[in-house]
Amino acid sequence: MAEGLIAALFVFVLATLAGAEVINKVPPTLHTPLMSGSNAISGIAVIGAILVAGERQWNLTVILGLIAVILATINVVGGFLVTDRMLQMFKKKEVKA
Amino acid sequence: MSEFIPTGIELSYLVATALFFLGLKDLGSPATARKGNVVAAVGMLIAIVATLLHQGVLNYEMILLGIVIGSVLGAIAAYKVEMTAMPQMVGLLNGLGGGASTLVAIAEFWRLLHSSETVSLDSSITMILSILIGGITLTGSLIAFAKLQELMSGSPITFPLQQPVNALLVISFLVGSGYLLVSPKDPMTFLILTGISLVLGVLFVLPIGGADMPVVISLLNSFSGLAASAAGFVLMNNMLIIAGALVGASGIILTQIMCKGMNRSLASVLFGAFGGSSKVSGGSARTGSADKSVRSIDPEEGAMMLGYARSVVIVPGYGMAVAQAQHAVRELADQLEKLGVDVKYAIHPVAGRMPGHMNVLLAEANVPYPQLHDMDDINPQFEQTDVALVIGANDVVNPAARHDTASPIYGMPILEVDRAKHAIVIKRGMSTGFAGVDNELFYKDKTTMLFGSAKDIVGKLVSEVKQL
Numbered sequence: 241m242a243e244g245l246i247a248a249l250f251v252f253v254l255a256t257l258a259g260a261e262v263i264n265k266v267p268p269t270l271h272t273p274l275m276s277g278s279n280a281i282s283g284i285a286v287i288g289a290i291l292v293a294g295e296r297q298w299n300l301t302v303i304l305g306l307i308a309v310i311l312a313t314i315n316v317v318g319g320f321l322v323t324d325r326m327l328q329m330f331k332k333k334e335v336k337a
Numbered sequence: 338m339s340e341f342i343p344t345g346i347e348l349s350y351l352v353a354t355a356l357f358f359l360g361l362k363d364l365g366s367p368a369t370a371r372k373g374n375v376v377a378a379v380g381m382l383i384a385i386v387a388t389l390l391h392q393g394v395l396n397y398e399m400i401l402l403g404i405v406i407g408s409v410l411g412a413i414a415a416y417k418v419e420m421t422a423m424p425q426m427v428g429l430l431n432g433l434g435g436g437a438s439t440l441v442a443i444a445e446f447w448r449l450l451h452s453s454e455t456v457s458l459d460s461s462i463t464m465i466l467s468i469l470i471g472g473i474t475l476t477g478s479l480i481a482f483a484k485l486q487e488l489m490s491g492s493p494i495t496f497p498l499q500q501p502v503n504a505l506l507v508i509s510f511l512v513g514s515g516y517l518l519v520s521p522k523d524p525m526t527f528l529i530l531t532g533i534s535l536v537l538g539v540l541f542v543l544p545i546g547g548a549d550m551p552v553v554i555s556l557l558n559s560f561s562g563l564a565a566s567a568a569g570f571v572l573m574n575n576m577l578i579i580a581g582a583l584v585g586a587s588g589i590i591l592t593q594i595m596c597k598g599m600n601r602s603l604a605s606v607l608f609g610a611f612g613g614s615s616k617v618s619g620g621s622a623r624t625g626s627a628d629k630s631v632r633s634i635d636p637e638e639g640a641m642m643l644g645y646a647r648s649v650v651i652v653p654g655y656g657m658a659v660a661q662a663q664h665a666v667r668e669l670a671d672q673l674e675k676l677g678v679d680v681k682y683a684i685h686p687v688a689g690r691m692p693g694h695m696n697v698l699l700a701e702a703n704v705p706y707p708q709l710h711d712m713d714d715i716n717p718q719f720e721q722t723d724v725a726l727v728i729g730a731n732d733v734v735n736p737a738a739r740h741d742t743a744s745p746i747y748g749m750p751i752l753e754v755d756r757a758k759h760a761i762v763i764k765r766g767m768s769t770g771f772a773g774v775d776n777e778l779f780y781k782d783k784t785t786m787l788f789g790s791a792k793d794i795v796g797k798l799v800s801e802v803k804q805l
Contacts, residue, residue: 252579266590273697275555277374278364278588279430282580283381283433283565284580287574287577289437292445294391294395294396302444310403310410314407314433315430316407321416329700
């Protein structure tokens with residue numbers, strides 16, 4: 241089990257470093273869309289929620305999991321759509337300019 | 338077959354991860370940003386569908402129902418929200434993500450509690466971390482939301498013995514964690530730890546407010562990612578760990594940019610609670626203010642100054658967002674351009690309540706992107722500017738930040754509006770900005786004030802300029 245934890249830590253650290261590299265140097269105009277877009281990605285918790293809500297019987301784990309599914313889906317759908325709405329406004333204006 | 342599906346799920350996760358990276362990369366450049374968002378959304382869809390195929394997932398009806406409910410609520414929120422309300426929207430979404438991650442950890446604890454499995458040290462540690470980060474993200478975001486939505490005072494809220502109380506809570510959390518590591522199946526301890534995390538989130542955001550909000554929002558954004566990562570450690574799921582780490586990294590980068598924009602360290606934002614409290618030594622400027630006078634003009638006079646200028650720089654701030662004046666501002670700029678005035682916008686990195694707040698509002702009002710200028714870009718140009726029009730901005734244009742070492746905002750980079758030939762400041766009243774410091778700019782000879790709501794005043798300026 242400890243080996244699994246170490247492997248997971250490797251994944252975590254490398255993903256953080258790679259993420260920092262990918263996102264660096266974003267122009268101020270895109271700060272809000274970047275934030276809301278990455279925020280939508282943090283709704284990835286939805287797959288954890290699905291996994292714990294998967295059992296076919298009612299118990300506290302499943303109920304908590306289902307609530308988590310709803311919360312995380314709001315996060316995912318709301319986040320991606322609102323980001324798209326913002327970026328659409330940027331687009332419109334670039335064509336004009 | 339039984340081998341095929343788990344492998345297929347892992348491979349789908351790999352594809353989804355790649356799409357997240359590519360999507361975030363595209364989000365960093367104006368030309369590709371919209372595509373990047375779609376790419377990331379496709380990655381999310383793949384990850385969700387793959388997870389539904391997991392052999393342990395049998396409860397389809399309820400899960401799909403949950404997804405439908407969440408999607409509908411999310412879509413309604415995304416289309417209804419006003420662009421001016423974007424900071425609280427992002428704040429709320431952060432909280433929901435953090436809440437979901439916490440619930441996953443609690444649910445997993447509950448499952449282990451009622452199973453015959455022994456709980457390993459690893460899973461105890463990861464569960465504790467998960468409820469800590471997730472709990473702080475949840476309640477911290479809710480407080481940030483309440484502050485931005487003005488359900489509660491937006492200024493820093495402090496109370497006596499705040500630091501000792503925080504310290505006590507942290508120590509209790511550590512002791513409780515130690516106990517849970519020894520006896521991992523103790524639900525009471527787990528509940529107490531969850532409760533402490535939630536309280537810590539509240540106490541963490543309460544003393545922060547006003548102009549520090551962009552830092553808090555981006556930090557909570559980072560936390561929401563770390564919370565998902567922590568939930569990934571609990572479930573030993575690489576997809577969650579990687580996606581969460583990505584969000585954590587992007588949030589930290591934005592937090593750093595915001596702190597730099599205010600020339601403050603993260604620690605001073607989190608523990609400083611400046612402004613609002615009277616201990617701040619804003620005295621040097623304030624005591625002198627009684628004998629200083631401001632010059633107030635009416636919109637007609639303001640319109641003359643603007644209309645006959647060659648160049649105007651508009652400096653928007655939070656006041657423009659509150660008054661929803663962005664469309665009126667755009668109209669004013671259009672009218673001025675018709676008269677041959679060169680109009681630019683100067684955007685301070687921390688203007689507003691979240692990173693990039695002003696850019697979003699001006700984009701909504703269709704202001705052409707090339708007219709927006711960053712601080713470093715526009716500051717050298719103020720000396721050749723005839724009129725700087727400050728709309729609802731305060732601390733970010735206070736010249737005291739340059740020279741008054743006693744001022745709490747000393748050292749903060751500012752937009753050098755005072756170097757323009759004239760400055761017109763639109764403001765509701767003579768109240769101080771968030772930092773609680775009087776603004777020297779208002780008392781300068783070349784500064785004139787237009788008192789009133791930004792929307793009204795700009796509207797009047799538009800009709801006056803039309804008559805020129």
